[in-house]
Amino acid sequence: MRQNLFKLAASILKEARIIGRDRQALFLFFVMPVVFVLILSLALRDAFGERPGASFPVLVVAGDRGEISSSVIQAFRSNSHLQLTESEYASEAQVRQWLIEGRYKFAVLIPSGAMEQAKRRIGEMAARVPKDLLMEKPVAVRVLADPALRGDYRKVLEGALSLALRGVEMRLGGEQLDQILKTTLGERHVPMPDMEQTPVFAPVQSEVVTRERGDPVPTSVQQNAPAWTLLAMFFLTVPLSVSFIKEREQGSLFRLQTMTVPAWVVLGGKALPYFVINLIQMASILAVSVHVLPLLGGDRLDLGHSPSAILVMGASASIAAIGFGIAVAMYARTAEQAASFSSAVVMIMAALGGILVPKTVMPPLMQDLAVFSPLSWGLDGFQDVFVRGGGVTQVMPEALGLLAFSALCHGIAILRYESRI
Amino acid sequence: MNNPCPFSMRHAVKKDGAAAIELRQLSKVYKGARTPALNGIDLTVREGGFFGILGPNGAGKTTLMSVLGGLLKPSSGSVWINGQDLQRHRAAIKRVLGMVPQEPAIYPTLTARENLEYFGRMQGLSGKHLQSRVEACLEIAEISADADQRVEHFSGGFKRRLNLVIGLIHEPRILILDEPTVAIDPHSRALIHQRLRELHAAGISILISTHYMEEAEQLCQEIAIMHHGRILVQGTVGDLLAMQRNETIQMQLTDDPPEALIRKLQQLPGLQNAFVSGRCVMVTAERPDEVAVRLMQTVHEYGLGVHSMGFGASSLEQVFLSLTENRAEK
Structure with missing residues (x-):
């Protein structure tokens, strides 16, 4: 050997x-x-869609035509790198297909009745209902993304969306505070709702949409x-x-x-x-x-x-x-x-x-x-x-x-x- | 198919030495081929002997060499080398066997020294022994001055010389050479001949295939003439020439002889041997002049004419041609 x-x-x-x-x-x-x-x-x-300065097609499915949708649309419209498309009726399956086909890079799904749900939840919070007993769940604004979209771009879009939603959240909290102040008498102190502990919206987290075979696009x-x-x-x-x-x-x-x-x-x-x-x-x-x-x-x-x-x-x-x-x-x-x-x-x-x-x-x-x-x-x-x-x-x-x-x-x-x- | 060669001189070979190479009824049929490349070869190379195999292109010489080198498996028959069965003791036999293939089996982009070192290592040599063998082989081939030149820049003669000494790097006891002097300059040929004589004198058994008659005549003690995978005649150079010189009649017929004529020729009184190859009839007899008359009569009885007739042969080349030419034409 x-x-x-x-x-x-x-x-x-x-x-x-x-x-x-x-x-x-x-x-x-x-x-x-x-x-x-x-x-x-x-x-x-x-x-492969990576040209510097390229604009991305973004879809907002506004199932609810209230303030949430308008705030998100306004936030995205102000960004010149985004080609915004609005839709009221597209289903989630349809949106996923569009992402797979490369028609959109990023999609935001706002559920119907989102605004009412948000108001009910903030009302319960203002009434000091314990966190564990809150009847209304956080409003789930969902985000779907093309995996070929660069990660840093995706994070920027998620940040923009979070800011828009936080703005709605703050406005709803302020409205609720005003309402309470109107209905209460004297100098009775009404604390602001603790939105850090009990957020109105669920945290924004995008899901990478993969093909049926599970192959991300490189x-x-x-x-x-x-x-x-x-x-x-x-x-x-x-x-x-x-x-x-x-x-x-x-x-x-x-x-x-x-x-x-x-x-x-x-x-x-x-x-x-x-x-x-x-x-x-x-x-x-x-x-x-x-x-x-x-x-x-x-x-x-x-x-x-x-x-x-x-x-x-x-x-x-x-x-x-x-x-x-x-x-x-x-x-x-x-x-x-x-x-x-x-x-x-x-x-x-x-x-x-x-x-x-x-x-x-x-x-x-x-x-x-x-x-x-x-x-x-x-x-x-x-x-x-x-x-x-x-x-x-x-x-x-x-x-x-x-x-x-x-x-x-x-x-x-x-x-x-x-x-x- | 395996009839003994009619001109075999095998029995005249002295049996005082052990066999370095012994082939018995060796046959090789290539896959898909209609005729065998080797057809019942019987051959013995004595230890220390110098044996030549002559034959035209396609005679089966290279196939025979490949079988001996362990490159091809025979279809039937046995090969014994150095007293061992090739099929069962392949590794042991390879250690004592030196092969020199027909074409220079060397790496053109390596130097002569690198080629020798590589093949030496493949033969299991190493260290100082390897280096001393490399130097010795370079000297034998007279290429020491060009040892560090790439082989691709060598002349054909230098390549042949290197090809020869690579086969000697491990000091084999038996050397098999397949047409080692084809297409080289006279100086290189003479040098190779000289080295082969020295190796033979040193006791190495040598089997060489060649189609140069003078090469076989000068170098070999024994010779076999091959044609169409068979050995037509085998013996010492002297035996072959004597057979042809004094007691041989060669006759060219005008047409192929029928089987009955061949049988009758072989039974003619006074004949020692009769060999028919195509239209060529060659017989040996003690009194060839008497036999010649009977031969002519017999041939005419079968309605055939005689194109030419001659007595004896003066060189190995004539022996070779008389045995193989007519077959090659056919």
Whole structure:
């Protein structure tokens, strides 16, 4: 075993020397993917609705035409960045659908009878009904938001809405105080209702509306950085398989077969340098997405909270890509055949897996088919980290799927390698 | 299919040494192929022997080399190397076997030294022993001055020399070479020949496939001529030439002989051996002049004419051509 590990180390060194002396390949491995991410993240930023200074379509469903609705509408109308649409009758389901379709980024649902409810509650509070015995519940003004809407914009809209509602709250409290003062005599002291302890309105908290499948819509950089990392990793199967076949054509692979070199040493010696290249590709693409893209006016990629989850996904995707490349190399007869076959299959897997076209804009049937693409598993895993803030546990299903795919490919490759002897 | 070769000189081979390589009824049929690439090969390379396999392109030489190198599994028959069954003791056999493939099996973007170091490590060498073997191999190939040049800049001859010494890096006891001097300059060819003689003198058993007759004549003690996956004739160079020189009649017929004629020819009185390949008939006899008359008569009885007839052969090339040419045309 020890001797085989020395052989593996020698194979890795040999492969690293061969790759290191191929300048064109190095350019393709490291520069091209980074350039792609930069160009596409910037070019597609508008398609993902992140243009600076853009105005957002906002919907206010005024189920109650009283002061609450008018205050909210007035507050939003005063903001030039909002394209306000009012509606009286839209149902919640309809509003959710509009958000999914991207028609609105933010929607406020004011329930019917909200004003009367607010008045009743403040009346009870003025009558000093104990908090636990209040009959009227807080008025629930609900907010629905498109997950593609940047978080900071959403918070600003929530703040504006809260201020509008607090204004109504204060006015209602003042009116109630006046009423009490009118109906009481003399200098009897009537304290103001304690609105801090017993608010009139429920706290404003927006709910992110997701599609039926639960896939949040990523931003441009959240889509492009992992997508092009994965595509770069899988495209490495082309030089990997071609290099294998060249060795076969040159006879060096057959020469190794006449020696006491196990198949795993030959395959491992070829695969491990490409694994390291894959991880460097990933690191460089993510670094550019975090540090360079914002300098060019794009959004900074938020890497989430789990570097280990990113590493798990990167390693799994690389192992899957290498397994595929080696399997192709074992079955292809010529370098040309390996190059054309592996690049065609990778492009199909990329198209199917939401790399070229985001899955969120695909029709349901295509989204169902995406499950057959390992690149889709990889993209889901990365977006678990970048978009949903997941950790190692959350990416484990995708990582295991990629490893299983790799194990299948490696198994097929080893069988083929052994069967040739 | 597995008829013994009619011109086999196997029994004339001295049996005083143990067998380095022994093949028994070895056959290989590629998947989907209609004819076998190897068809009942019997062959013995004595320990310390220098054995040559001659044959035209497509004769099955490379397939035979691939089977011996453990790259292909035979369809039937057995391969014994260094007294061990190849199928059962593959790893042990690989340690004593040095393979030199037909095309230079080297990494073009590595230097000669890096190639030798890599294949040396793959053979299990390390440390000072590896370094001393690398230096020795560079000297054997006379490429020490260019050891740190990338192989892609080497001439064809240098590549062939490096290809040869990579097969020697682990000091094998048995060396198998598949056409090691194809398309190289005379100097490199002479050097490779010289090194092979030295290796043979050092006691290494050598099996070489070639289609250069003079190469086989100069280097080999024993020779087998292969054609269409079969060994047509096998023996020492002297045996083969003697067989052809004095007691052989070669006859080219005007048409393919029927089976009945072939059987009758083989039963003619005074014949030692008869070999029919396509329209070529070759026989050996103690008194070839008498047999020639009977041969002519028999052929005419079957309504065939004789296109040409000759006696004996003066070189291995003539032996080779007389055995293989007619078949190749057919």
